[in-house]
Amino acid sequence: MRILYVLIFFVSVNTCLSQKNRCSTDEYRAQLGVFKTTETNHTIDLDIANINEHTIPVVVHILYNDASQNISDERVYSQIESLNNDYNALNSEINNIPDQFIDEIGQVGFNFCLVQQDPNGNSFSGINRVYTDVESFQGFSDSMKKSNEGGVDPWDTETHLNIWVCNLSGNTLGFATMPGDVSDELDGVVIDYLYFGIDISFISPYNLGRTATHEIGHYFNLEHTFYAGCSDWDECDDTPPTSSPTYGCPSYPQTSCMTNTMTMNFMDYTDDQCMAMFTQCQAQRMRNCLLNNRSGLINNYSCTTSIEESYLSSNSFYPNPASNFLNIKESHVFVEIFDVMGRKIIELKANQRGQINISKLNCGTYFLKLQNKTKQFIKI
């Protein structure tokens, strides 16, 4: 009987999870009556060597009705770090891309940064916390963007990527506005608070911050890889045509439209731990969008952190991937190791040289938790 209860539990959990709508951007656009990508002007000759120089200034509006919705600064920081990894092909899962697609991996070269000034020029954290009487906002509505409807008005959308983090009803994880689709005061990205940032204590396929990676892809003019099915209208030849979204975490290869599907693309619908790459065309398309459609972002100088600075300062250990030891710079402290499902695997103590011995771990992706900071690493 106990086994039966366990089975029922897992079936019901899976049923709940399968009801989640990975992304509501297409529904949002249909509501607007928009069905086709905004064409970008391709006349700007991009200097590929300088792709790392684009800083994206971000303000995160956290709309909360109770304490659980008022997510921590750490969660926000983990999201920014995750974005910077994903948009620079520094994410650990990039090592698992099948040989067939390795040459297609694109480095977007965006460095997301929390703005360090408010609209009045005062020093600011980049995290705008606002209490709301609204218990939940209807999925892919615009109420969270309007102060007179319980939301918060955006900061200048020409010069900021506005991200609203709030409680969304209707099983929506998030949605975004594509360039030119809406008026300025509605422009930006909306993410349900449960799926913003990395939270490995949250048992969900969407706990690694990839909802924001995906939605910001739309914000910079990317379509879903399965857009228009086998007709392949996502405007990128290096994403194979795909008849429909892929869910879960499928093994390679999966076939669709008589070719192998790039299920690990950030613009498909797979679980967070199973999406890993943008293509070169997608990266180019986003850079074109930045330079042509969203160039005001480049003129916001309230972010000054380089990719290298933010990456080095936010990573509390090295190397990654690692085979035998992780150097955490602190001696005789305990760290906890979790697997990708959030299960605690082991607790390890650093030696006097600040090294953690991970030689006995099986190869794979893990999380190291040290002093309330959680970082991803790969054991090879």
Ligand SMILES: [Zn+2]
């Ligand atoms: Zn989407």
